[in-house]
Amino acid sequence: MDWRRPVLSRSLLLIMVCVALVPLGVAASFGYFQFRSLVNQEEMNHLRWHGERALHSLEMYLDSLRHGVVETSAGYTVAELSDQERLARILSRLKEEHRSFVDLSLVDPEGIQIAYAGPYRLAGKDYSASPWFNKTLVRKVHLSEVFMGFRNVPHFVIAASKGTAQGTWVVRASVDAETLDHYLKTISSDLLDDIFLVSDDGVLQSSSRYYGRASSGFALPSLPGKRGTDVARVMRGGEAVLRSTSHVQGTPWILVLERGESRLWSAFRTQLLAVSLVTALAVGLLVVGMAKPLANRIREAEEARESLIKESEHTGKLASIGRLAAGVAHEINNPLAVIKEKAGLMKDLVDLSQEMPHREKFARELGDLEAAVGRARVITHRLLGFARRMDVRLQQVQVNDVIREVVGFLDREAMFRGIRIEQALDAGLPPIESDTGQLQQIFLNIVNNAIDAVDRGGLIQIASRRADHSVRIDVRDDGHGIPAEIRQKIFEPFFTTKKGTERHGAGLGLSITYGLVKKLGGEISVSGAEAGSGTVFTVTFPLPPGEAGSGQSG
């Protein structure tokens, strides 16, 4: 049994940990994922809102620039725009409204820049091969991608065509990419990690915090739809970030906003982790603290159950031993009777004959033979008595009568051994519901036990009286007494102290008595002062319900 102890303790520990921590884990994970999806959704919506706002603002800004160029183109004649000084004045007026513009120029239908106002020396440049020039001729108004151009500075061009009788002229203004950067910064927010523009064909149009300066390459994994703002979770150098992308209307640009993991989320994750860990630790400590006592309890319960099973097995064995013993005793009684009669006859004959060799010795030997038969008879009678533990047949029984009968039965033996048996029986004792035969057996065993316990000249006192709701019988002897450590064991089967004596038994007497008393609903206990000063066996039987309430108590 002991080898199971650590296993039990360990598996119990495991089960308890699982029982405690699995729901915790499930709840925490559920909370984690639920909250993450919530936060994610919230952040995506938030970023989308930001993206749309930034897009709207950028489009307004670009529209106003575009509008400035278109108005200039429509508001002045080719002659006015061709005049260098006039053009410089027009630029300064334009710059009052739109500080972003760097320069202003007029390109003739052949693509030659015939007038230029601005910080660079670009008059006379041929743009006939430039993509923006051709696109402007087709679309009438065009906003170009950021490029280096003749000035070798990143910029973009806003151009508007101007149809005349001589052909289609183009009014062109440029804006530095740096201005665009600056503008994007102003519409950014603290929540955003990055805001930048990228062209359809994967060139950064403004500088990005994470992806490099304008004009460097940056390919989006997927292009957004023509309208609206797309939000997706992407990886940025091992970190998951949210990115919104939207086409800027009327431009070849895509506006990109990025934001990292929110502080709300990371704070929640830290808290969840901390709470989970603390709880797990507490549960762990609790479980470790509880598992051992619990394992002990279980083990005790199991041991109790096993001993109960053993006890009932033992009772079963006793019953079958009893039946066997009764059969054997019955069979042996007949030859015993024959032996006794033959021996008796021989003794008679010896007594009658006057002259006979060894007459005295024969008489003595035959006496011994008869005594031995007597002993065998006692044994068979006991075995038969043992076997008579049958079903309880309840009837009204006067305990005093039973005691008197038993004492009457044992009187001769007590007298023979010089033992006095005193009876102090309460005459007013109410009858109990019990089984006479089994009561006889009980008192026979107890008094017999007392007879064995006292020496020659000893005294056995039997007293009956009424206790609260029961009848109480004390059998007191002044014999050897029972040491305290043995007192616990005397009702166990096969426990005996009567070794080597003539009357020593199988060690079944008191265990049978105990079983009988229990079967009749009574209690038996043994008490006594120190070893050597006698023993008291106390038996109580409950009174029937009608009797229990009335009468004197104590």
Next chain:
Amino acid sequence: MGKVRVLIVDDEVDFAAALAERLQLRGFDAQAASGADEAVERIRAGFAPQVILLDLKMPGIDGLATLTLLKQEAPPFEAILITGHGSAGAAVEGMQRGLFDYLVKPVDIGELVEKIRSAAASGGRAGRA
């Protein structure tokens, strides 16, 4: 007054014979029979027991049945039942059927002699009843 006539009916022949002999030594006219049939034979042969000792447990016709049987065959007698341990119930039943007394095996010869004498003294009351 002559010897008291005693018939012992017991299937344990050795027991019955030894007991009969012991009773003879004590001045009884005792005979043994191994069962109801032999008991009837002896009575028909002219033996008229005053006291009959009956073993309770016998193969075939048991002690109490033998008692009933012999009551029809024999002149008035008294019967003493000899039982094994723990057969008090049968003894009580026997007493109601007119037994004089009963003894538990193995019997004490002194006790038995006393019971036979008192049975003989009561003089076949059972038979007349």
